[in-house]
Amino acid sequence: MNIEKLQHILSDQPAYRLKQAKKAIFIDLIEDWDEATVFPKDLREKLNKECPLDINATLTISKDANTKKILIKLDDNNEIETVLMKNRDRNTVCVSTQVGCALKCAFCATGKMGLTRDLKASEIVAQVLLISRHLKKKKEHVTNVVFMGMGEPLLNYDATLDAVRILNDKDGLHIGARKISISTSGIIPGIKKLANEDIQVNLAISLHAPNDRLRQELMPIARKYSLEELFQTIDEYIKKTNRKVMFEYVLIREVNDLPIQAKKLAKLMRKPLYMVNLIPYNETDMFEPSSQAAITRFKNFLLREGIEVTERKRFGRDISAACGQLSTKK
Ligand code: SF4
Structure with missing residues (x-):
């Protein structure tokens, strides 16, 4: 490997x-x-x-069989989780880049684990390889890879980019760069570096709040990088790459799903090549998910304001494989 x-x-x-x-x-x-x-x-x-x-792994399958969570035991006995999500003809693998995470986002189970270590590029690639082997038995293959599992990819920059290149290699798994997305909590030096790479992967930003105060409460890393600085960096990234940036916004009941927050978010998002992906919150012990009515209201407001919006389908909540639920500490 x-x-x-x-x-x-x-x-x-x-x-x-x-x-x-x-x-x-x-x-x-x-x-x-x-x-x-x-x-x-x-x-x-x-x-x-x-x-x-050989890759030492244990598989858990959701009730609807569309989500598979794989627990991988690494050579040093540390454990990570990888998720396979099936949606029509797409097989998307959500990979981890670190064992745990240091960033302690309030809504995320991985953040509670703390950081043990970075993954090596080969350990990131092994996650996709394992799932490719699994899918081969069904005559299917991996179509998309998202770096949204455990860890902050841009804090393990070199291994993440090496893994992207191996996944993209035409003599390897040959997954198109446009089918690969890196999601970051907003690590500005990493975004700047990524803008200069010769490989055009998709960039997603975990935003989750339309102002610094709330963002700092939900994501301690926001104390280091303000929204002003973040948006300035993203605008430079778009200028260089001419690529869309997706802003992820996890909807938490009465925390960030209010009409006033939708209004503030719309104001921030009114720029070319910006788009919003609304993510229904998956319950952890801290917060509750927004009601479907609140999600629809929030989404419709953004749409009326001319913002490009998608709503992420829920995957694998029954096996704790959904966004924010990955943790190997039970
Ligand atoms: S949401 Fe991402 S960056 Fe934040 S603690 Fe969880 S894994 Fe780390």
């Missing part, structure tokens, strides 16, 4: 061996090097010993 390690092991082999190995891993989706019959037996044995392909 570790491409650098694989390169090192195959360094004394003809160059085409690495290409064959990548095809075996990412296209044939083998789970054991013995399946790579193009390789001589002694090389397969060496690879099985030094670069094994």
Whole structure:
């Protein structure tokens, strides 16, 4: 799985061996090097010993079978969660980038775990690979990847971008950059760096409040980066990339779902290439979800104001796989 390690092991082999190995891993989706019959037996044995392909994982399936949560045990026994969401012909994988998270957003179960460590690029890719193997048995494949699982991707920037490149590689899983989204709580240095990358992934910003005061209550990181500074950075990002930015807004009952807040949000969002994704809150022990009537009222107000708005479908609440519910500490 570790491409650098694989390169090192195959360094004394003809160059085409690495290409064959990548095809075996990412296209044939083998789970054991013995399946790579193009390789001589002694090389397969060496690879099985030094670069094994097994991933230690446990699967939980939601009642409607559209959401699957996978608990992955890493080599150092730390655990992370990955979610597969099925929606019509889309198979979207929500990947984690850190074990836990340091940012302590008030509405998020992962934040309560604290940060244990960053994931390596290979550990991020392994999550998509595992699901690709699972889908292959149903003759399906991963269509989209969202970096919205455990952790803040832009605080593990290099591994996140390395993983994006491996996922996008035409000799690998070949997932289009436009099918890959990175979601951030608003890490300004990371957004600035991303604007200069030669790979055009989608950017999503966790906004969740239309003013600094409430945002700081919900997301402590907002004390470091004000909305003014954040919007200035996003406008520069759009100027450079000419790409849409999605603002995620999780609707919490009587916290951020009031008409006055919809009005403030509309004022902030009235810009080209801005769009809003409303996310029904998934209950944790802190807050309650907005009623469907409040969600509809909020959404309709934004629509009337000419804002591009979508409402995210709820996924996997019964297996704690929905937004804000991922935690390996039970
Ligand atoms: S919402 Fe994201 S950034 Fe905030 S604590 Fe949870 S995982 Fe971290």
